[in-house]
Amino acid sequence: MRNYHARKMDKEAIYPYQAWKITEEEFLLENNHHNEAIFALGNGYMGLRGTLEEDYPGSEESTTPGFYINGVYASEKIIYGEEAPNLPKKGQTMINLADWSEINLYINEEKLNLLKGKILDYKRELDLKQGLLSRRIRWEDRQGRKIEIKITRLISLSREHIGAIRYQFKPINFSGKISLNSAINGDVSNHHHLRDKKALEVIESEVDTNTGHLLHKVKSTKFKVAYVAEHLMDEHSKENFEVKKRSSDNRVDWVFEISANQGEEYTIDKIVGINHSQEEGENPLSDARASAARASITGFENLVEEQTEFMSGYWQDVDVKIDGDDALQQAFRFNAFHILQAAGKDGQTSVAAKGISGEYYEGHYFWDTESYVLPFYAFQRPEVARNLLLFRYNTLAKARKNAERMKLDGALFPWRTINGEEASGFFMGSTVQYHINADIAYALNLYYQVSRDQEFMENYGLEILIETARMWISLGSYIPMKNNKFCFNVVCGPDEYKPGVNNNAYTNYMAKFNLDTAVKMAEIIKNKSPEKYKRLAERIDLNQKEIENMKEVKEDIYLPYNEELEITPQDDSFLYKNPIEVDNIPEEELPLVKNWHPLIVWRYQVIKQADVILLMLQLGNKFSNELKIRNYDYYEPKTTHDSSLSPAIYSIIASEIGYKNQAYNYFMQTARLDLDDYNENAYQGVHTACMGGTWLSLVQGFAGMRMFNGKLYFHPHLPDGWNNYQFRLRFKGSQIEITVKENTVKYMLLSGDKVEFKHYDQVVVLKESNLSQELEI
Numbered sequence: 001m002r003n004y005h006a007r008k009m010d011k012e013a014i015y016p017y018q019a020w021k022i023t024e025e026e027f028l029l030e031n032n033h034h035n036e037a038i039f040a041l042g043n044g045y046m047g048l049r050g051t052l053e054e055d056y057p058g059s060e061e062s063t064t065p066g067f068y069i070n071g072v073y074a075s076e077k078i079i080y081g082e083e084a085p086n087l088p089k090k091g092q093t094m095i096n097l098a099d100w101s102e103i104n105l106y107i108n109e110e111k112l113n114l115l116k117g118k119i120l121d122y123k124r125e126l127d128l129k130q131g132l133l134s135r136r137i138r139w140e141d142r143q144g145r146k147i148e149i150k151i152t153r154l155i156s157l158s159r160e161h162i163g164a165i166r167y168q169f170k171p172i173n174f175s176g177k178i179s180l181n182s183a184i185n186g187d188v189s190n191h192h193h194l195r196d197k198k199a200l201e202v203i204e205s206e207v208d209t210n211t212g213h214l215l216h217k218v219k220s221t222k223f224k225v226a227y228v229a230e231h232l233m234d235e236h237s238k239e240n241f242e243v244k245k246r247s248s249d250n251r252v253d254w255v256f257e258i259s260a261n262q263g264e265e266y267t268i269d270k271i272v273g274i275n276h277s278q279e280e281g282e283n284p285l286s287d288a289r290a291s292a293a294r295a296s297i298t299g300f301e302n303l304v305e306e307q308t309e310f311m312s313g314y315w316q317d318v319d320v321k322i323d324g325d326d327a328l329q330q331a332f333r334f335n336a337f338h339i340l341q342a343a344g345k346d347g348q349t350s351v352a353a354k355g356i357s358g359e360y361y362e363g364h365y366f367w368d369t370e371s372y373v374l375p376f377y378a379f380q381r382p383e384v385a386r387n388l389l390l391f392r393y394n395t396l397a398k399a400r401k402n403a404e405r406m407k408l409d410g411a412l413f414p415w416r417t418i419n420g421e422e423a424s425g426f427f428m429g430s431t432v433q434y435h436i437n438a439d440i441a442y443a444l445n446l447y448y449q450v451s452r453d454q455e456f457m458e459n460y461g462l463e464i465l466i467e468t469a470r471m472w473i474s475l476g477s478y479i480p481m482k483n484n485k486f487c488f489n490v491v492c493g494p495d496e497y498k499p500g501v502n503n504n505a506y507t508n509y510m511a512k513f514n515l516d517t518a519v520k521m522a523e524i525i526k527n528k529s530p531e532k533y534k535r536l537a538e539r540i541d542l543n544q545k546e547i548e549n550m551k552e553v554k555e556d557i558y559l560p561y562n563e564e565l566e567i568t569p570q571d572d573s574f575l576y577k578n579p580i581e582v583d584n585i586p587e588e589e590l591p592l593v594k595n596w597h598p599l600i601v602w603r604y605q606v607i608k609q610a611d612v613i614l615l616m617l618q619l620g621n622k623f624s625n626e627l628k629i630r631n632y633d634y635y636e637p638k639t640t641h642d643s644s645l646s647p648a649i650y651s652i653i654a655s656e657i658g659y660k661n662q663a664y665n666y667f668m669q670t671a672r673l674d675l676d677d678y679n680e681n682a683y684q685g686v687h688t689a690c691m692g693g694t695w696l697s698l699v700q701g702f703a704g705m706r707m708f709n710g711k712l713y714f715h716p717h718l719p720d721g722w723n724n725y726q727f728r729l730r731f732k733g734s735q736i737e738i739t740v741k742e743n744t745v746k747y748m749l750l751s752g753d754k755v756e757f758k759h760y761d762q763v764v765v766l767k768e769s770n771l772s773q774e775l776e777i
Helices: 003-008 029-038 235-240 285-298 300-318 326-342 368-378 382-394 396-405 435-451 454-475 505-528 530-540 544-556 598-602 612-618 625-638 646-656 660-671 688-702
Strands: 021-024 046-048 067-069 103-107 118-127 132-140 146-155 162-171 176-185 200-207 211-218 224-233 241-247 251-260 266-277 321-323 477-479 485-487 706-708 711-714 724-731 734-740 744-751 754-759 762-767 772-776
Touching: 021 029, 021 326, 046 146, 103 146, 103 162, 146 300, 162 176, 162 285, 162 300, 176 211, 176 224, 176 266, 200 241, 200 251, 211 251, 211 285, 224 235, 224 251, 224 285, 235 241, 235 251, 235 266, 251 266, 266 285, 266 300, 285 300, 300 326, 300 724, 321 326, 326 368, 326 660, 326 688, 368 382, 368 435, 368 688, 382 396, 382 435, 382 454, 396 454, 435 454, 435 505, 435 706, 454 505, 454 530, 454 544, 485 544, 505 530, 505 544, 505 612, 612 625, 612 646, 625 646, 646 660, 646 688, 660 688, 688 724, 734 754, 744 754, 744 762, 762 772
Parallel strands: 711 754
Antiparallel strands: 021 118, 046 067, 103 176, 118 132, 132 146, 146 162, 162 266, 176 251, 200 211, 211 224, 224 266, 241 251, 321 724, 477 485, 706 711, 724 734, 734 744, 744 772, 754 762
């Protein structure tokens, strides 16, 4: 393991180790930026950074407030230093929308400000079990007046258009006027990326006694976003409050004034409905009103009950229990919570690199979703995996246009996107990574093998497989100097430090997999549903001759192997580049992507992230154990892990080949990456794919789970220092629970008729008459 990364792991924990909570025990402005990502809340539709309710003007370096809707973006022309033909014309950037969480408290005219006065007591907690964020403050102002404040916040997971805040306060040593200024602040802009800082336009605002709304338009893309807030008070508070209201061009405000009595507690609930639309003539305001009205009738306490019930069902499926390491137990639950918050579940959106917790990577979807996040859902919540794949189907027409742009047949999915169009102007790191097509094909096959969702493959999946396969046929060619094998030139594998190479091993193997899967699925559907197959074939002009050509080409694809070193060369040129000792690169020059000119990086045998090693995980049945060891030994010392996607994959393969210490060390780099801020960039937003990688590291690494050709395999072991670990999987309609101890593993059937798999070389069948088996490891 690289010494640079090992040193980062020596950092002191930021939060106390708690099984179900993340707790900020002291307010420190220098930690605020990081906390905004850690305490972010979302539900796949929308996300709110963990900013404080009170605003802090002038603290821009320590805060980047953000509220986002997954898939709502602004678009600007991409500016190139030098133009070239057929480059993407416009980018897409997830837009920072109105801050509806703003609530400022005043004692007389003195505003609650944690940077002034005196903090007597402070605690902020993210309750992972319930999906709630709460804050408890005891504060003394500069006049010596003390007040206790309790704030509870949620983004509803069962009502995707609802956010809510309960604000409670109690004067401790005084009676007097206390005011709450609640607002929907539409005077916002993106902190990064967008040149047009006024990309939003308020087209309507209105305020009434306890309710009001604001309607935004994204000028460049015609999205409309409506926010409707309703304020509710208990009977005691209602009797004492006087409400003042005002509306301006870009915000609506309510000022609730009360003559507060010492020792009495007062409560205001703020319930906000948020809806959007992009269709001409549609106004989402009525939907937002209806969302807010229904939630207000339900009330805040019922919203909390719904949230708790939702989370209970979620944890029943996805909770990984670790006995023996409190830090990792906390990390697994934190990561699973953020994966839940990040995933679009409507078939129109996906999972952004930072989820909905920050603006970095512009809210773009990458191949990370299919390779790191989708497996998490496929084995636990397959309906979510299905919807993530539906997003790709719903953008297939744009992928076809993207292929045309590159003079290719079929469809080429974009490297980074929100709306299905390529959003990256850096073609050397984006378009050249054609493997995105194969990654989507791999995810389709994974979902199908786990779920047996025949209807999905008939109506959606096969069309994607055929169109992605067509791209490979047109991209590659037979090369006489390679024994007339079918080759792919000028490509880039997952290692982005080696773009524009020939015959990247990952790309070639995965292209073969893509073609093979398309051919097999075409045959399955042609036999099972001939009418559906016929209609699809007519619609996309598919014939048997083309299927036969795919069969021939997939058999002819060049699969690199170096006889002298007895390894899989990463590409045709990698072995001929300058060798370099990664451990000798000065720490201050890492990551290389931020410190070295690309031409310097490209000329060395240095790897950004798992490439051949990832291939050995995804298509592990194509490699012998001896070859895996040789490949790992060759590539591991050359890898900087400058991408957070990398350590998880190295951990899994290290587990498989028996390198237990390296497996554990790499695993640790993934598990608490954001919680302990190893890369010192979590303030930008959480690393969603890395969080999925944490789950993969345990399930595919320590438990040794693999699935090849629809069959499940386990090779479990227990890491040193752990007493046991437990997780659950869904497979072909059944659910099983796996508990790994020091010398034994217990497999239990929780639901479904029957599950068959292999434990090492032993066939295991769980069914009604044999619900569990405990076996030696």
